[in-house]
Amino acid sequence: AQTVTQSQPEMSVQEAETVTLSCTYDTSENNYYLFWYKQPPSRQMILVIRQEAYKQQNATENRFSVNFQKAAKSFSLKISDSQLGDTAMYFCAFITPQGGSEKLVFGKGTKLTVNP
Amino acid sequence: DAGVTQSPTHLIKTRGQQVTLRCSPKSGHDTVSWYQQALGQGPQFIFQYYEEEERQRGNFPDRFSGHQFPNYSSELNVNALLLGDSALYLCASSFLRGYSGANVLTFGAGSRLTVL
Numbered sequence: 478a479q480t481v482t483q484s485q486p487e488m489s490v491q492e493a494e495t496v497t498l499s500c501t502y503d504t505s506e507n508n509y510y511l512f513w514y515k516q517p518p519s520r521q522m523i524l525v526i527r528q529e530a531y532k533q534q535n536a537t538e539n540r541f542s543v544n545f546q547k548a549a550k551s552f553s554l555k556i557s558d559s560q561l562g563d564t565a566m567y568f569c570a571f572i573t574p575q576g577g578s579e580k581l582v583f584g585k586g587t588k589l590t591v592n593p
Numbered sequence: 594d595a596g597v598t599q600s601p602t603h604l605i606k607t608r609g610q611q612v613t614l615r616c617s618p619k620s621g622h623d624t625v626s627w628y629q630q631a632l633g634q635g636p637q638f639i640f641q642y643y644e645e646e647e648r649q650r651g652n653f654p655d656r657f658s659g660h661q662f663p664n665y666s667s668e669l670n671v672n673a674l675l676l677g678d679s680a681l682y683l684c685a686s687s688f689l690r691g692y693s694g695a696n697v698l699t700f701g702a703g704s705r706l707t708v709l
Contacts, residue, residue: 481635514700519702520681520702520703520705521700521701521702521703522636522683522685522698522700523700524697524698527697568635568636570635578641578648578649579624579626579638579641579649579685579687579698580626580638580641580649580651581628581636581638581698582638583635583636583637584635585633585634585635586634586635
């Protein structure tokens, strides 16, 4: 079975500080892609960062970076210099791109609140 | 450039009724996927449409059906509504590139369905 586990239902951080969101996943496939999506109250899923499983180098996007541990099947998201606009639900997800499949498997999410 | 647009944004139905949700993909995209997001949960894959055919389906009953039109827009139909069908229904689009890697999905803001 393909699953994603986010063990932190809620987290909070002070503005300008750093926070790390945890994610573990389970798949028997060797070729897959990992994602972090952000869902603000507007409901629209917004891609935060993406990691190819065959790449050892951790992906970074401005203030967002990941710690990808393939053997441990762990994919955590670090947000540096947190901003009020980072307040949202964060979902970890992965996809195994066989035949153009777009079946993303999501975790249950972590609600992040950035306090002023 | 308009992103993914979904309609209606909110709707209320009663048990046993049928509902149709609509999605227009982002300009240049040819593939549409539908996801169901129950309250407090991550999205779950319903199905994917490409070239007007259902390419892949998640673990959803036949009451859930879809269609893709020649202009790439799509509809999600749910028959014989149950209380448990109450959820946010998300549409996502992408440009299918075959086996070269995972496509980045662009999500709409969703249609919130309440079944009474």
